[in-house]
Amino acid sequence: GQSLEQPSEVTAVEGAIVQINCTYQTSGFYGLSWYQQHDGGAPTFLSYNALDGLEETGRFSSFLSRSDSYGYLLLQELQMKDSASYFCAAIPSNTGKLIFGQGTTLQVKP
């Protein structure tokens, strides 16, 4: 089958760095995306990795390693407003349909 695995919860303190991992089981896909969703809100796009390596966007970075079937989202200088759920998503090449991981709930504490 095709699935994306993420930790269900992560807790960190304000100002710290946190890494949210995503491992996947799919034979081929068109890259890995990350979305943020605040409680009661809509998912919003954060980043996309088409190729292996690191993509940086401000305080957020995303990494992909196809050989390891692994990616992660790195959040630096955590702020209280970063408390949200974070989803990795991928498009398997044999379906063309975006699939989401179950999401990681990040709680940032003072």
Added chain:
Amino acid sequence: DAGVIQSPRHEVTEMGQEVTLRCKPISGHNSLFWYRQTMMRGLELLIYFNNNVPIDDSGMPEDRFSAKMPNASFSTLKIQPSEPRDSAVYFCASSDSGTRSGQPQHFGDGTRLSIL
């Protein structure tokens, strides 16, 4: 610029009733997606359209669900008859490319549907 607009924001109705959810995608976007989100099943793609044509509806749970996109600026998701297990948040999203690129999907605020 206006984002994806969904209506209604909340819907509470009794089982057996017909429910129609509406979506206006971002102008110029040629792909539209309907998702359902529940605690148990997470975020699931129900159906997506490309240039107003349904491309893949394999995620539609049952024949009770149907979706249309009569033009580039409007889509509906209909449930008839509705059942309590259909209670969820339904999101519409649009993007300016097909599903095979990294172009972001822009989500509406969702419709919170409760079937009593």
